[in-house]
Amino acid sequence: MKKTVLFSYQQLSNVGCEIIIRGTVAFLTRTFPQHDLEFVVSSYNPERDRALLADVPSVTVVPMQGWKRYLRGLLQKTGLFDSHWVPRFATSEFRRADLFCSVGGDIYTMFGNSIPHDWLGYENFASRHGIPSIMFGANMERFEVVPEADRKKLIDHLKRFKVLAVRDAGTVEYLGSHGVSDNVTLHPDPCFCLRPVTTFERRPIRRIAINFTPILIRDFGAPVVERFARIVEALVGKGYEISFVPHVYSSEDLPSLSDPDALARLYAALSPEVQAQVKRFEGPISFATVAAALREIDLFVGGRMHGCLNSLTLGKAVCFVGYSRKVRTMVDWLASESPFSVMSRSYGAVPADEIDVGWLEQLIAAHDIWAAADPGGKVVIDTQAYLDGLTARARVAEAVDLNASKR
Numbered sequence: 001m002k003k004t005v006l007f008s009y010q011q012l013s014n015v016g017c018e019i020i021i022r023g024t025v026a027f028l029t030r031t032f033p034q035h036d037l038e039f040v041v042s043s044y045n046p047e048r049d050r051a052l053l054a055d056v057p058s059v060t061v062v063p064m065q066g067w068k069r070y071l072r073g074l075l076q077k078t079g080l081f082d083s084h085w086v087p088r089f090a091t092s093e094f095r096r097a098d099l100f101c102s103v104g105g106d107i108y109t110m111f112g113n114s115i116p117h118d119w120l121g122y123e124n125f126a127s128r129h130g131i132p133s134i135m136f137g138a139n140m141e142r143f144e145v146v147p148e149a150d151r152k153k154l155i156d157h158l159k160r161f162k163v164l165a166v167r168d169a170g171t172v173e174y175l176g177s178h179g180v181s182d183n184v185t186l187h188p189d190p191c192f193c194l195r196p197v198t199t200f201e202r203r204p205i206r207r208i209a210i211n212f213t214p215i216l217i218r219d220f221g222a223p224v225v226e227r228f229a230r231i232v233e234a235l236v237g238k239g240y241e242i243s244f245v246p247h248v249y250s251s252e253d254l255p256s257l258s259d260p261d262a263l264a265r266l267y268a269a270l271s272p273e274v275q276a277q278v279k280r281f282e283g284p285i286s287f288a289t290v291a292a293a294l295r296e297i298d299l300f301v302g303g304r305m306h307g308c309l310n311s312l313t314l315g316k317a318v319c320f321v322g323y324s325r326k327v328r329t330m331v332d333w334l335a336s337e338s339p340f341s342v343m344s345r346s347y348g349a350v351p352a353d354e355i356d357v358g359w360l361e362q363l364i365a366a367h368d369i370w371a372a373a374d375p376g377g378k379v380v381i382d383t384q385a386y387l388d389g390l391t392a393r394a395r396v397a398e399a400v401d402l403n404a405s406k407r
Contacts, residue, residue, distance in 0.1 A: 001034075001035055001036065001403075002035070002036040002037075002038060003032070003035045003036070003037055003038070003098040003099070003402045004037075004038045004039075004040060004096055004097045004098050004099070005028060005037055005038070005039050005040065005097065005098065005099045005100075005101055006040045006093065006094055006097035006099070006100050006101070006131075007021065007024070007039065007040065007041050007042075007101050007102075007103050008100075008101070008102045008103055008104075008107075008119060008122050009042050009088070009118075010041070010103060010104060011044075011251070012043070012045075012048070012049050012052055012053075013045075013248065013249050013250060013251045013257075013285070014247070014248040014306075015247045015248065015285060015286065015287050015290050015304075015306060015307070015310070016104075016247065016248070016304060016305065016306030016307070017104060018052060018053075018286065018287045019190060019191050019194065019287060019306050019309075019310065020103050020104040020137050020190045020191075020306075021039075021041060021053065021056075021059075021103065021190075022053075022056060022190070022193075022194055022287065023137065023189070023190020023191055023192070023193040023194050024101060024103050024136050024137060024190050024193075025039055025056055025057075025058075025059070026190075026193040026194060027136060027187070027190065027193050027392075027393070028101070028136075028396075030393060031393045031396050031397050032397065032402060035402055036058070037058055038058050038059075038060055039056075039058055039059045039060065040059075040060050040062060040093055040097065041053065041059055041060070041061050041062070042061075042062050042063075042064060042087070042088065042089040042093075043061050043062070043063060043064065044063075044064050044251070045251060046061045046062070046063045049061045052286055052287075062089045062090060062093050063089065064088045064089050065088065065089060065090060068086065068087070068088045068089075069088070071086060072085075072086065072088070081117060081121065082117060082120060082121060082124060082153075083124070085118075085120075085121030085122075085124055085125050086121075086125070087122075087125065094125060094126075094129070094131075095129055097126070097131050098131070098402050099131065099132055099133075099134065099400060099402065100122060100123070100126040100131050100132070100133045100134075101133075101134055101135070101136055102119060102122060102123065102133065102134070102135040102136070102138070102161070103135075103136055103137055103190070104137050104138065104190075106139055106326070107119050107138070108138055108139070108140040108141075108154075109139060109140065109141050109142055109324065109326070113142075113145045113146060114146060114150075115146050115150045115151075115153065115154045120153070120154070120157045123157055123160060123161065124157075127160055132162050132399075132400050133160065133161050133162060134161055134162050134163045134164075134165070134396055134399070134400060135158075135161050135163070135164045135165060135166075136165045136187070136190065137165070137167055137187075137189055137190045138164065138165070138166050138167065138171070139166070139167060139168075139171055139326045140166065140171050140174060140175060141171075141174060141324070141325050141326065143155075143178055151178075155178055155179060155180055158175070158180050158183075159180055159182075159183065161183055162183065162396070162399035162400050163183055163184075163185060163392075163395050163396050163399050163400075164180070164183055164184045164185070165185050165186070165187040165392045165395075165396070166184060166185075166186060166187075167186075167187065167188055167189045167330070168186070168188075168326075168329045168330050168332075168333040169186060169329070169332075169333050169337060170325070170328075170329030170332065170333070171329065172184055172185075172186050183399075185390075185391055185392045185395045186390065186392065187387070187390060187392035188333075188338065188387070189305075189306075189309055189330075191306060191309040191310060191313055192309070192313060192383050192387065193387065194313070195313040195314070195383065196382070196383055196384035196387075197380060197381065197382055197383065197384065198312075198313050198314070198315050198340075198380070198381045198383060199315050199378050199379070199380050199381075200315040200343055200346065200378060200379045200380075200381070201315060201377075201378045202370065202371040202372075202373070202374050202375060202376065202377040202378060202379075203298065203371055203375075204298070204367075204368045204371050204372070205240070205298040205299045205317060205364045205367055205368060206240065206241055206298055207240070207241040207242075207243060207296065207297045207298050207299075208235060208240050208241070208242055208243070208297065208298065208299045208300075208301060209242075209243045209244075209245040209293070209294065209297040209299070209300045209301065209302070209311070210228070210232060210242060210243070210244055210245070210263075210266070210301050210302070211244075211245050211246065211247055211259065211263075211300065211301065211302025211303060211304055211307045211321075212228055212244070212259070212262045212263050212265075212266045212302075212303065213247075213248070213259050213262050213302075213303040213304055214255060214256050214257060214258060214259070214261065214262045215303060215323055216228075216262070216303045216321070216323060216352045217262055217265070218256070219323045219352070220323070220352050220353050223353070224352055224353060225265055225266055225269050226269060227352075227353070227355065227356070228266055228269075228355075229266060229269035229270050230357075231355065231356065231357050231360065232266070232270060232274060232278070233270060233271060233274045234357040235357060235360070236274050236277050236278075238357075241277075241279070242277065242278045242279065243278070243279040243280075243281070243293065243296070243297055244263045244266070244267065244278060244279070244280045244281055245281050245290065245293050245294065245297075245300070245302075245307070246258075246259030246260050246263060246281055246285055246290075247259055247285075247290060247302070247304040247306060247307035247310070248285075248304065249285045259285075259304070260281075260285075263280070263281075267280065281293055287310075290307075290310065291310065291314065294310060294311050294314050294316060295314060297311070297316060298316060298317060299316065299317040299318070299319065299360075299363075299364065299367070300312075300316050300317070300318045300319070301318075301319040301321065301355075301360065302318075302319070302320075302321055303321040303322075303323060303352060305320075305326060305327070305330065308320045308347075312334075312340065312347060313383070317346040317347060317363065317364075317367045318346070318347040318348075319347070319348060319349075319350065319355070319359075319360060319363060320347065320348070320349040320350075321349075321350065321351075321352050321355060322349050322350060322351045322352060323351070323352050327349045328349055330349075331347065331348065331349040334347065335347075338386070339381045339382065339383060339385075339386040340381060342379060342381070343379060343381070345366040345367060345369075345370055346363075346366070346367045346370065347363075348363050
């Protein structure tokens, strides 16, 4: 029987958002094998997003409606936005859904020191229309920065979800400290659903990918550009091959969102001799094109979480460059509880304002010692077997009865 799953909005110019959609489709397809699921994705660029997701079965991309901005603006001005929220796409698309799935990443980290009103609106609309809600792949932090009344509204909202599947143990603990626990379960990031098996080949590190982001510039200023420039120059001087690999671009040409712009600024800070030896990413940025570039490298050094996970699940060494709590909690989980713990010598986390070539050399040395112990050998990680042993799919299947839907 066909059932419809509606996703919260994702900006697919961010490869991480594309990963989240693809991984969540894979998770829900395995969770409800008895149903023919249709997945609805809303978009400001429907032609592009239909092309990006053309290989994903049963995805329907629906366009945003420009006139809705005026209605939503009126609701905000009159204080009715939370209680009378309407989607930016056709309301009929939401009303026909059998399940609402709030997806991804950092929506609940209180950007701008404010609760994510639009995402509360999604769930409120679903609840008003009798549509069950789940959340998948979330990271949450910084509830403390919002006013107490907003914090209470946020926590009440989270408690209304049938299941909150969060991506690391630190987030489970954090939600518990705010009284949200009964509907919480752990499931790794959706990226892990896309690659059921990961193979790490025992070969030394030669080519290093650098991912440099506008978030690092925003949080650490001009000194972080100089820090990364000196790292790149030192690595080139030691004989490593360097690639610049973006993971996010801006559809609106906003430098504050664009990895290519941040990488261009880093490139400009290099000496001409080093510039000549850096391989720069060219062409469209998508999950497929970035993955192709990552398959050619041995170590990923980056500030994009999904860039790091994209690389790790391809069997690459990874330096997670930190600008928030999520990097530390992710790496702690990887090294202690995940099937990737056996490769903990090949990844690590370091704050963006502390990373230097010495830190990277230690990571490279640890990996290369492991590689030299069995040249030509490999370590195979069965991620799917690990995921199958978790309770998240069973929790969702038990909490959400798609057969009960009359839509």
